[in-house]
Amino acid sequence: MNNIMDFIDKYLTRLSLPKVGVTDLVEIAILAVLVYQIMLWIKNTRAWMLLKGIVVLGVFILLAYIFNMNTILWIASKTINVAIIAVVIVFQPELRKALEQLGRRNFLSAIFAFDNSKEGTERFSDRTVNEIVKAVYEMSKVKTGALIVVEQNIMLNEYERTGIQLDSLLSSQLLINIFEHNTPLHDGAIIVRGNRIVSATCYLPLSDSMSLGKELGTRHRAAVGISEATDSLTIVVSEETGKVSIAIGGELIRNIEAEVLKKYLVSIQNKSMDFKRFRLWRGRAKNEKNADK
Incomplete structure (x- = not known):
């Protein structure tokens, strides 16, 4: 005492x-x-x-x-x-x-201007945006699982080396064919750099975030994992539900429509854009992230 x-x-x-x-x-x-x-x-x-x-x-x-x-x-x-x-x-x-x-x-x-060399250079074309959106929602209709990683400023070379190199011009037909069931390249992720698919069947790090739902499978955890480690935007098509989700900045935004996906892709094209409008798009998408039930 x-x-x-x-x-x-x-x-x-x-x-x-x-x-x-x-x-x-x-x-x-x-x-x-x-x-x-x-x-x-x-x-x-x-x-x-x-x-x-x-x-x-x-x-x-x-x-x-x-x-x-x-x-x-x-x-x-x-x-x-x-x-x-x-x-x-x-x-x-x-x-x-x-x-x-x-x-x-x-x-x-x-x-701090760490890397201004890419400023003013378009990352990929409008055609690539349209082809990705078209392929994603064609696969969504028939519940074909897909995992598409779109590279931004941080190079994905270490993940690219885990897959099979392609270096092919991106098209909706090629994307659909890659992820078709029982094809040699359908398992794993593809990496998009610019207007080209550089690698397929890539292995991605799985997220150990406690906030992810137990119902989410390996594709979704891999999408969040790569978005936590890099600045990439990753698109996921669920094989069970056909719903489309995106992962960016460690956040998974679920059940998005084609127009929202297109706006996200346009926002990372490295074009001059209205950031206020992008924040409105992002806010709209956040309200939909729990709608995949």
Whole structure:
């Protein structure tokens, strides 16, 4: 009991409210946003279970400090450095993914011109947009499963090498033929670069996001996985329902119509565009993402 009273007297009775200025409020707001983003990232990865374990250990260490359990405190002080290194090693893929996503934020690209060489260059033609949309909804009608990855700024060479190289001019007939049942190239994803299909039967990383529904299959998890690792736009046609979904920026938007898909493709063509209208399109699509029931 004396230890508890000493702890209260030492740390709690001397608390006083500091003077808060404008700079302090701005700093608090920045820290709040950073903590929220970190917590959001932790919740959507395997780190969520780790965080709960760390909280439990923290409570035990606090109790050990209050009750002067010196052996437990000595063990904790000797193992904390090793534990930090172990966490970094175990969660290296998640940390790398988080840093990549931070580097792709629009506010950074607006301040620092990391790569302006592609600005003003059309990524693919209007014909390619129309051919993709046409093929996707033809396959949707007959419930032919498909997985189409459209490359943007981040090159997909490492995923391209996992498949069979094609380097073929994109057309709706070719897309439909690739994903036709029992054909040699129907399993896996295709990668579109510019106006060409560069590779088929590619393997993509599966997302381990906790927010994805249990009813979603491998295609949808692969689509979200590649969108978490790169800035690509991935189109999925469900083999069970025929519904069309897209994954971009780690988000899966389900059950979209042809017009919405076309607007997303046009938005990544690298043309001059009205960003306000694109936000309206994106908002409209978000309202439909849970409609695939």
